[in-house]
Amino acid sequence: MSSVRSVNDMVVRFANVNGTGSASANSMFSKAIFRMGIPVTPKNIFPSNIQGLPTWYEVRVSEKGYLGRKEGIDLLVAVNPQSLDKDIASVRPGGYLMYDSTRPLHPSQLRPDIHFLGLPMMQMAMDHYSQPRQQQLLKNMVYIGALSALLAIERDVIQEIIREQFGNKESLVQMNFQAVDLGFFYAFEHFDCPLDIRLERRDLIGDHIMMEGNAATALGAIYGGASVLSWYPITPSTSVAQAFEDFAKDLRTDPVSGKKNYAIVQAEDELAAMGMVIGAMWNGARAFTATSGPGVSLMSEFLGLAYFAEIPVVLVDVQRGGPSTGMPTRTQQSDITLAAYASHGDTRHVLLFPSTPAECFSMTADAFDLAERLQTPVIIMSDLDLGMNDHLSPPLHWDDSRRYDRGKVLSAEDLDHLEKWGRYLDVDGDGICYRTLPGTHPTKGAYFTRGSSRDEYARYTEDGTVYARVLDRIGSKWDTARSLVPAAELHEAEEPAEIGLVFFGTSSYAAMEAVDLLRERGIAVDALRIRAFPFGPEVESFLDSHEQIFVVEQNKEGQLRSLLINELEANPKKLRKILNYDGMPITADAIVRGMR
Amino acid sequence: MSSVRSVNDMVVRFANVNGTGSASANSMFSKAIFRMGIPVTPKNIFPSNIQGLPTWYEVRVSEKGYLGRKEGIDLLVAVNPQSLDKDIASVRPGGYLMYDSTRPLHPSQLRPDIHFLGLPMMQMAMDHYSQPRQQQLLKNMVYIGALSALLAIERDVIQEIIREQFGNKESLVQMNFQAVDLGFFYAFEHFDCPLDIRLERRDLIGDHIMMEGNAATALGAIYGGASVLSWYPITPSTSVAQAFEDFAKDLRTDPVSGKKNYAIVQAEDELAAMGMVIGAMWNGARAFTATSGPGVSLMSEFLGLAYFAEIPVVLVDVQRGGPSTGMPTRTQQSDITLAAYASHGDTRHVLLFPSTPAECFSMTADAFDLAERLQTPVIIMSDLDLGMNDHLSPPLHWDDSRRYDRGKVLSAEDLDHLEKWGRYLDVDGDGICYRTLPGTHPTKGAYFTRGSSRDEYARYTEDGTVYARVLDRIGSKWDTARSLVPAAELHEAEEPAEIGLVFFGTSSYAAMEAVDLLRERGIAVDALRIRAFPFGPEVESFLDSHEQIFVVEQNKEGQLRSLLINELEANPKKLRKILNYDGMPITADAIVRGMR
Amino acid sequence: MTYIRPAFRHPGLPKNDLGYSRADYEGAISTLCAGCGHDSISGAIVQACYELNIEPHRVAKLSGIGCSSKTPTYFLSNSHGFNSVHGRMPSVTTGANMANRDLIYLGVSGDGDSASIGMGQFCHVIRRNLNMTYIVMNNGCYGLTKGQDSATADPGSISKKGEPNPFQAIDLVGLALELGATFVGRSFSGDRTQLVPLIKAAMKHEGFAFLDVISPCVTFNNNVGSTKSYSFVRDHVNATANIDLVPHRDEITADYDDAAWVDLHDGSAIHLKKLSQGWDPTNKQAALDRLQASREAGEILTGLVYIDTSSRDYHELAHTAERPLNQLTEAELCPGNAILQQINAGMR
Amino acid sequence: MTYIRPAFRHPGLPKNDLGYSRADYEGAISTLCAGCGHDSISGAIVQACYELNIEPHRVAKLSGIGCSSKTPTYFLSNSHGFNSVHGRMPSVTTGANMANRDLIYLGVSGDGDSASIGMGQFCHVIRRNLNMTYIVMNNGCYGLTKGQDSATADPGSISKKGEPNPFQAIDLVGLALELGATFVGRSFSGDRTQLVPLIKAAMKHEGFAFLDVISPCVTFNNNVGSTKSYSFVRDHVNATANIDLVPHRDEITADYDDAAWVDLHDGSAIHLKKLSQGWDPTNKQAALDRLQASREAGEILTGLVYIDTSSRDYHELAHTAERPLNQLTEAELCPGNAILQQINAGMR
Ligand SMILES: Cc1ncc(C[n+]2csc(CCOP(=O)(O)OP(=O)(O)O)c2C)c(N)n1
Ligand SMILES: Cc1ncc(C[n+]2csc(CCOP(=O)(O)OP(=O)(O)O)c2C)c(N)n1
Numbered sequence A, B: 001m002s003s004v005r006s007v008n009d010m011v012v013r014f015a016n017v018n019g020t021g022s023a024s025a026n027s028m029f030s031k032a033i034f035r036m037g038i039p040v041t042p043k044n045i046f047p048s049n050i051q052g053l054p055t056w057y058e059v060r061v062s063e064k065g066y067l068g069r070k071e072g073i074d075l076l077v078a079v080n081p082q083s084l085d086k087d088i089a090s091v092r093p094g095g096y097l098m099y100d101s102t103r104p105l106h107p108s109q110l111r112p113d114i115h116f117l118g119l120p121m122m123q124m125a126m127d128h129y130s131q132p133r134q135q136q137l138l139k140n141m142v143y144i145g146a147l148s149a150l151l152a153i154e155r156d157v158i159q160e161i162i163r164e165q166f167g168n169k170e171s172l173v174q175m176n177f178q179a180v181d182l183g184f185f186y187a188f189e190h191f192d193c194p195l196d197i198r199l200e201r202r203d204l205i206g207d208h209i210m211m212e213g214n215a216a217t218a219l220g221a222i223y224g225g226a227s228v229l230s231w232y233p234i235t236p237s238t239s240v241a242q243a244f245e246d247f248a249k250d251l252r253t254d255p256v257s258g259k260k261n262y263a264i265v266q267a268e269d270e271l272a273a274m275g276m277v278i279g280a281m282w283n284g285a286r287a288f289t290a291t292s293g294p295g296v297s298l299m300s301e302f303l304g305l306a307y308f309a310e311i312p313v314v315l316v317d318v319q320r321g322g323p324s325t326g327m328p329t330r331t332q333q334s335d336i337t338l339a340a341y342a343s344h345g346d347t348r349h350v351l352l353f354p355s356t357p358a359e360c361f362s363m364t365a366d367a368f369d370l371a372e373r374l375q376t377p378v379i380i381m382s383d384l385d386l387g388m389n390d391h392l393s394p395p396l397h398w399d400d401s402r403r404y405d406r407g408k409v410l411s412a413e414d415l416d417h418l419e420k421w422g423r424y425l426d427v428d429g430d431g432i433c434y435r436t437l438p439g440t441h442p443t444k445g446a447y448f449t450r451g452s453s454r455d456e457y458a459r460y461t462e463d464g465t466v467y468a469r470v471l472d473r474i475g476s477k478w479d480t481a482r483s484l485v486p487a488a489e490l491h492e493a494e495e496p497a498e499i500g501l502v503f504f505g506t507s508s509y510a511a512m513e514a515v516d517l518l519r520e521r522g523i524a525v526d527a528l529r530i531r532a533f534p535f536g537p538e539v540e541s542f543l544d545s546h547e548q549i550f551v552v553e554q555n556k557e558g559q560l561r562s563l564l565i566n567e568l569e570a571n572p573k574k575l576r577k578i579l580n581y582d583g584m585p586i587t588a589d590a591i592v593r594g595m596r
Numbered sequence C, D: 001m002t003y004i005r006p007a008f009r010h011p012g013l014p015k016n017d018l019g020y021s022r023a024d025y026e027g028a029i030s031t032l033c034a035g036c037g038h039d040s041i042s043g044a045i046v047q048a049c050y051e052l053n054i055e056p057h058r059v060a061k062l063s064g065i066g067c068s069s070k071t072p073t074y075f076l077s078n079s080h081g082f083n084s085v086h087g088r089m090p091s092v093t094t095g096a097n098m099a100n101r102d103l104i105y106l107g108v109s110g111d112g113d114s115a116s117i118g119m120g121q122f123c124h125v126i127r128r129n130l131n132m133t134y135i136v137m138n139n140g141c142y143g144l145t146k147g148q149d150s151a152t153a154d155p156g157s158i159s160k161k162g163e164p165n166p167f168q169a170i171d172l173v174g175l176a177l178e179l180g181a182t183f184v185g186r187s188f189s190g191d192r193t194q195l196v197p198l199i200k201a202a203m204k205h206e207g208f209a210f211l212d213v214i215s216p217c218v219t220f221n222n223n224v225g226s227t228k229s230y231s232f233v234r235d236h237v238n239a240t241a242n243i244d245l246v247p248h249r250d251e252i253t254a255d256y257d258d259a260a261w262v263d264l265h266d267g268s269a270i271h272l273k274k275l276s277q278g279w280d281p282t283n284k285q286a287a288l289d290r291l292q293a294s295r296e297a298g299e300i301l302t303g304l305v306y307i308d309t310s311s312r313d314y315h316e317l318a319h320t321a322e323r324p325l326n327q328l329t330e331a332e333l334c335p336g337n338a339i340l341q342q343i344n345a346g347m348r
């Protein structure tokens, strides 16, 4: 039978039952490869349930540093009897299946075209550990040990990671060392290790880090100066709030009083969460909330208020599979249309599209400057893949000389020196007016904020001319926004290319890999990674300068493409859709197929 | 001074204080003109307040039958001191101002270029009536009387209307007669009546009726078989629910038991209102709700559920000035984007665009057939102008041979004869599957409705392939919808035209008038009135067959234009926007200006 | 489920008066955590419906979102079910009931689903005295989103060490009484002897019947103070910051007469106080006082707290026709063109 | 308002200890109907703030949507105001308070705004004991949308003839008590002698202070039975099906010691029962009983019903720093790059 030869280039998938402690073991596996200096990206494929259902952990290893998903599984670790048949079928010809040989496979399950590696995981765990819970957990370490032999993972790297995890709890450390060795030596004796798919130490990681996007987003909020968080739990955004709370405990507890230099409320629902953000921002604290599609739908009315009353808002949308409850534990980029135009009437919101944890961090921090500068909602469009999976990312960086841009806020002194002031007077011609905070000045600067129509002095009015004038002025902020948001990232082919590839967020990994695949086939493609809405001039000229443009998205309707057409008046005929919306991250192969 | 000569062609505006009984008097004025066989359309321009603020009533009279708003006021009846200066300024040169000469005008107020008609309304009312409330009300009848002399309104027509209104209350009838006469004879003696703007009986009304769109919508729901209404009060949709309740009391009370063959709940909010509609439709009763922009925003999450779980929904959106609370008592067509794509994920909703009360009636009735046939939400996009103003309209008609289309619903018998059935199996290839109602059959047809992903047999699944397949199948219903919704209405110029004018809803009145104005100037224009989304092939070919197309809308961003571009892949370059979003109905002049 | 379930039944199975066996009231296999209190409640619902001799297809089961709201899949698979959106089960059930007053409506929700996002709808469905049974599977936390505190009392709070949840806990029983619910009861998932009769009584009540059922979440134990028994697990959890181990647990049961301390998985305990046999549940004032008293005593009062035996449901209050609205014929619904022409005449 | 108001003040005007005259606490001219109860409450708020010697600009006034929610424009024009969206004032106020615990928060709402669409947020702001005064101007109807029934008791219901509102009325005072509000009172818009002190007490309370103020809607009288006095008007109304006449009315006032029947504009009356002088408002159980008793007697209990004198507000419960969060410096907010590099290290 043909077998797959490769070094530092493989897809390994673990098939587990959720709630059995496998996640921690599996993450050690990726961590170890990372420590060996080899680019790696793991993805959790988990059910919307707490215990007892199939869950998968898919790890891609790529010497070339391709971090998107890849089709075809080289090695599958089958620990879940429920999904075993499906798992066996998913291994690609010539690939390997490691299974728990405590119970032998049924002959019908033995595919002739793949290699079977039987490891009596449960048996070994039971032989060595008394408590059922220990057995269950350490069984996982046994297969990690076996993998280290089979794939040539450096044993001391694994030991180092175990030490870091269990720290001072020496008993646990030893227990885990032993379990790893059990697996290691069993594999060593029974199979010819290492396999011809294997790992070799490299130095390809540099100073990169491995981090979940949601944690980076939370840190971005800390560094961006957020002191108020109001949120409502929803997968896959929950860990943003939880990480923010953890970081805040460490970094924001008043050294003297031991009290909190932050306030977090778990709201009664998403409407209330957004209401609290609006109230806090109106009152001069940096505030944000994080949610997913259903929450954004519920926040629609409030987003319209913030847009029209011109109150800064920072909202993190960690997208999942829609519509409705949809696939809560799968990924999509399908809230673009909603986020761009949320609420009734003529509204339009600023969107940011991070693709890496580093960008989750920087864009979230920037979002507060943008929101306060523009006095409007700014929505960070992350997704489940980016938010809840570990990603290889450039290290996070903060420029200590940087100062927050709190936008146009008048102090008591400013007010004293002002002849006349109107909350909605556009004195600078950039569409942005000067606001005041409650409690600033005894006699000047008080005004009434409302979602109903008002004149330049914040007085209620039903005069249509004034109303239209105010709408136009608010609309004019859009041009200012265009000049402030992060520009799209252009990747030009060596030779002039007629084909353009446009993508954003987590589609970027597969898209950039696709560009290389096409180059290898002699097809030159210019690539543009969109990073924000409104689109800058660079996007416009990219569309103009290419005959044929493909827009890669993880939704069904081609939502970003619609934005491009609407906002840039581009001819739809030349913009073709490449879509993936089955809830799994898109692959480079799918993109290449889509361009045919 | 030049004066305006015209018969049956004028704009008369009444300036009143709200809460002073003027509305009933003013509506008598329009009614009388209507009874004289002359085309007329009144518009209320009222404040978001209950008592004491300026309110206007603007009446356009047009021999040619133009029913849109027209710029320039020929005669202004000034009854409100608060707005007097503004009102005087609003009269066009050569026009007339009738004012309450009980208090003389200040010389500075006397514009040289208009005619002043002083009528001591309050004085006369006080001289003849004792109670202050009588004085206030009958003052209004006094100016109606004066107008009948000045404009040559037939006196018996007015008397007829008064009789109809106060019916058996003879004392009131006489009191009103007297007040009218007071005004009539005062005018007759003091001014040379009739003026050179005047009225003459015609026979231009035919069998048309004068009706508010919201009442017609409510009747449409009655005739469409709605038995459940859940709603939450909001201007300008409130009168839909109230009219439905009134009609239901008359037409749906069980003759035998005296009990209600309908159920109406004033819900706690719009989310609950939509939830009740979904629950009732799921359970096989025809149900609907009516709201305005803010309500639609709040219903977003539920609309996504109905779309994805495939539950029929009928929603009436009577649009008002947005965003946010905006201008609650002014009109706009600015919820198009929201309604078309409401909710997160890839969703798309069927929209209907009525332009007349007759269409409010028929489209609302049709909406129930469409919703049940397509198993999806259908949204009727009315607006404040259409809903809350009297409109001249073709009479309402119902074909008694017509039968409701309840869509694909399986009876107990059907189920008995079915071999195998899956709630989401597309057996007919039109994307629409067979549903069952709770309680139908003891052992067959029960299934679980959910907003999360499921397979063809309604079983929960997290299998991406199945999920994408279901999304595609739901998407395929869109083509079926296209074949069912009302087609756009084409008005071709005599000679071949390169210019196309596209419009919908209440913009149609002004748009059709603009087409005539352009013809008079020798410019040929083909006109297309859009009546539904999705757009039919006729819309596509109209766009293809015209060089230059103008899209008329009463919103700021050109929301329908965006739909045309997105859904028909039309080249934005050839679609130009003509917009009006100051909250007042658009005029023909504005459209003509916009085409320059 | 829409596929026909295997028809085979053991012939010897006992049947109720309608000839249905208990299995006819069961549902799909549960995917909840082993030992989850919610599964015990599902079992009690099956038992209650079996004993009540209900035709399974005459029941409509509705829920919101959460582990608790998943349970309708695990009972009555011959009934239509509707898993709506988070916190909105009451409005969907109201609409369903408006359309067909003849079905039996069983609403299942969680403490997050009802006491947080669903609070408004919960209050208003009570106000309308909708004819339904409303069960909150109350575990004091958000199970499906991994254990955040909910707005209701944490059953483990009495023995709690260290900092308690700072905010007021909402007592849904007290709230329902205050809002005028016509049937209010509380029980414990493990106390089947008390729970089954309560569910039966609730389903027979003509109007809104509320049951607050305490139902421990075996997996998310937000009560660190009293969890020594888990040191091994907790070490892993802390160490990996990754709550992905769920110890298998047996269902907690309690069968008691008057009062009982029930041990929870986290080692904490709740003090259940049963209303005495002689208790008169028709006295509202007494119910309010008794409830207040047990709160102050740190007890959780269980049993049928209050019932208004003269309850008139939504349809009676609204004078809806007896025949379900979804069965009206086209002739009854549509007034026809003749009447429409009269209406036109009135508009001229 | 953002334009500077005419500075001229009559020199002789009385001033409070801070040197502000009553006019410094006033707002724009009301656009509500003449005689609307809401205007009386606005007046009482002005008086209370004047007497409390509050610096006007240290107050933040927030509201939802409705006639009642418009009133913040009619008082304290030197304070920032926020007219948010319908039913959401509590969350916006919560956020504002989180950001700056040093301002005085005055929330104004209506019975529709709070008891219907805002029910969930109303319950949860109570639960958090947010430091604010929450006034519901309760007219038992939706004024701004022209008089639909609201979910609260109709003040005119006692003398009502014919069919009463079929549904349970929500008593916001009872609800607030049940949910553990730390300050609960009720009054009547026309009883300034009772109202002003109650508002002052509420604004001084450390935590959530709720005031249910009955405030008749002079225009929308959904009580046909008792309105003979309006025959003329009503004839017009019926005849034209067009409620566009609003009779001018004088504000209704009531100054009473123990109990009083107050006539409303519609000819109906409400029975106000004042808590006796000796009443101890710190006894929760007594408050609940007393409230229940007067309900049964068909009385509307007014006065300070309950106060928890040991109330600890949200920030105390949450251990927020004393200094308002919106005054933290960039240095205090941003940990800097050095720490970030340590965090990076932990991710390798
Ligand atoms: C609009 C919306 N917000 C948030 C969520 C995420 N969510 C799912 S279940 C749940 C809470 C469930 O708690 P509870 O109702 O107590 O049920 P339990 O799991 O504890 O039984 C939340 C917040 C959602 N599905 N929809
Ligand atoms: C989301 C939303 N729904 C409905 C409305 C329409 N609306 C405006 S005020 C109001 C009710 C006001 O009643 P209440 O709070 O009692 O105030 P009142 O006018 O009686 O003082 C409603 C339903 C709205 N503005 N927003």
Ligand code: SF4
Pocket (backbone or CB within 6 Å): A050, A051, C032, C033, C035, C036, C037, C038, C067, C068, C139, C143, C144, C216, C217, C218, C219, C220
């Ligand atoms: S998480 Fe808790 S509530 Fe959810 S299934 Fe597991 S035990 Fe039950």
Ligand code: SF4
Pocket (backbone or CB within 6 Å): B050, B051, D031, D032, D033, D035, D036, D037, D038, D067, D068, D139, D143, D144, D216, D217, D218, D219, D220
């Ligand atoms: S309608 Fe009623 S509540 Fe509104 S202002 Fe008039 S009297 Fe006051």
Ligand SMILES: [Mg+2]
Pocket (backbone or CB within 6 Å): C066, C068, C110, C111, C112, C137, C138, C139, C140, C141, C142, C143, C150
């Ligand atoms: Mg729960």
Ligand SMILES: [Mg+2]
Pocket (backbone or CB within 6 Å): D068, D110, D111, D112, D137, D138, D139, D140, D141, D142, D143, D150
């Ligand atoms: Mg009210």
